[in-house]
Amino acid sequence: MADFRLPANSRIRKGVTHKAPEAAREVRAFRIYRFDPDSGENPRVDTFELEAGECGQMVLDALIRIKSTVDSSLAFRRSCREGICGSCAMNIDGLNRLACITSLHDLGREVHIYPLPHMPVVKDLVPDLxxxxxxxxxxxxxxxxxxxxxxxxxxxxxxxxxxxxxxxxxxxxxxxxxxxxxxxxxxxxxxxxxxxxxxxxxxxxxxxxxxxxxxxxxxxxxxxxxxxxxxxxxxxxxxxxxxxxxxxxxxxxxxxxxxx
Amino acid sequence: MTKSSGSMSSAAQPRPGRGGEARQGPGNLRSPLGRAIGAGCAKQGVQHWWTQRLSAVALVPLAIWFAVSMLSLPSHDYSTVSAWMAQGWTSVFLILFVLSAAWHSQLGVRVVVEDYVHDSGTKSLALALVTFFHVVVAVAGVFAILKVAFGGAA
The missing domain is CATH 1.10.1060.10 (Alpha-helical ferredoxin)
Incomplete structure (x- = not known):
């Protein structure tokens, strides 16, 4: 039969929260799916808080910012940053889209980022295609x-x-x-x-x-x-x-x- | 579990992170292209698709005619309805309605089973039951209409 629940090893548990610095005036939260095949643990959703002014224009800018300043183990694909290579396709706030051409201005204070749905996950936001x-x-x-x-x-x-x-x-x-x-x-x-x-x-x-x-x-x-x-x-x-x-x-x- | 031993000891279990293995289970070394091609092409589906559309189109006037006729009957007691059913054209349209509806439903339910039932044994059984059920419904419906039509008003 069709599976109506995720397999036990795919169920998502609570992750860690990386707080924005105290001095941050306006905070944007990114709730990101994390999965590490080497840990043997279930996937989790981590929260990354960034100062809104430091996120950049597009979702991909924010992801790169998180990877370079908060958690370098965050894995995602990206290349052209102009919507022509198709690498950074992911599920952003419930819709599949390219992170590089999805403007943060069109999204809320809290952004949910998951890998493309129903594909085996290699790591974090990287699906097996x-x-x-x-x-x-x-x-x-x-x-x-x-x-x-x-x-x-x-x-x-x-x-x-x-x-x-x-x-x-x-x-x-x-x-x-x-x-x-x-x-x-x-x-x-x-x-x-x-x-x-x-x-x-x-x-x-x-x-x-x-x-x-x-x-x-x-x-x-x-x-x-x-x-x-x-x-x-x-x-x-x-x-x-x-x-x-x-x-x-x-x-x-x-x-x-x-x-x- | 430590990082390195974790990946080794649990490698036998399919997990989200194991790409092809998550789909196929470990030990399946068939190439990705071989998997995508699978058992090839069944060379059918056009008839199913087309007759589903045809029966849908046929059901539009038949369903409207049925609903309007039922609503415009003076009463819904047994004698009125069976007298209405016994009229020549009424019987013909009712039989067409029952057959189109059963045929259309069979085509649709078949797709639902194919969509959601993946175990091949269960699927074959479910598809057989779906077929039998619709044949029984169609035959029983037609028989009932004919009985009223030819049996004379009860």
Whole structure:
């Protein structure tokens, strides 16, 4: 059956509080999920209080501040700090988003930060995305064509053809969408999830690709594709404003249309 | 537990921190891609998806017709309702309503079971029971309607 409670070793216990200095005038509290695989202990939620003026603009700035001034053992992924690498995806105040482009001004005095939901945790805010990436690889996210490319130039696309894939191709694989999807939580072993399906759609509709049929064949499965119950969390949380739910609906439509 | 011995002694138990092992249990060395591909593609699902939509569309007018008819009956005693049911078109629409509803429900409940029941034995059993239940409901419903329609007003 579906698990309605966390496994005993994943239940969260109370953590420690790092107080702001007495002199702090305005305090912001960050309640952060901590898990250390080497301690053998259950995860906990630590509270870090910072002087509001020292937090910086974005959630990522505050995390870096905490790591460099309060607790250097805090683990999180980050790289570009401008919303294009997708590394710092995490659950901030209940929504999956990128820490680097989530402004502290839009959040309250207390900010709750957890790793992406329902993924195995490597440490603190670092989820294990191995399976997520493998699912992406399983849709063969590259050009498949029998026709050789013209010897003297690239495979051409019209402007209209490019515009079709322009948005879907902007996915940064941050995993915000897939890990916000309840259907992915319950069945991620078999359901590909919105990110991988958006990638599949991006290649199905690519005018240069000649494997659209094989790609559709590979998705025609009660679990790989049809676990999508149009919950729409994916589209809600996408930090790049993409629409994986619509891509999945289009795939379902193409599968019906090619039957009659 | 000390830091180093902690990770060694409890390594046998799947824990949140153990990535692949947390999902698969320790000792599963199948590659991530192999796991993602799994048993491959069942080559079905389109019919289920499409008939679920078709039956939903059919249920809209049928349900409205049923509700309006029931509300506009002068009374709801046995003789009035069975006389109404025995009319030709009423019986036809009632049978269509029962069959569409049972079919639609079967498709939906099946998905719920697939979503939440993960043990393959329990799942097969639950799906079989779901199918049987809906067939029984549909057959019993149609039989009841026909009995009233052809049995003459009681």
């Amino acid at each position: 191995t399976h997520f990436y493998a699912q992406y690889a399983s849709v063969k996210p590259w050009l498949l064509a029998e026709t050789p490319a013209p010897p003297d130039r690239e495979r051409l696309q019209s402007k209209a053809e490019q515009e079709k894939i322009d948005r879907p191709a902007a996915c940064i694989l941050c995993a915000c969408c897939s890990t916000s999807c309840p259907s992915y939580w319950w069945n991620s072993d078999r359901y590909l999830g919105p990110a991988a399906l958006l990638a599949a759609y991006r290649w199905i509709i690519d005018s240069r690709d000649e494997a659209s049929g094989q790609r559709l064949d590979a998705l025609e499965d009660p679990f790989k594709l049809y676990r999508c119950h149009t919950i729409m969390n994916c589209t809600d949380v996408c930090p790049k404003d993409l629409n994986p739910a619509k891509a999945i609906a289009e795939i379902k439509k193409m599968l019906v249309e090619r039957q009659s």
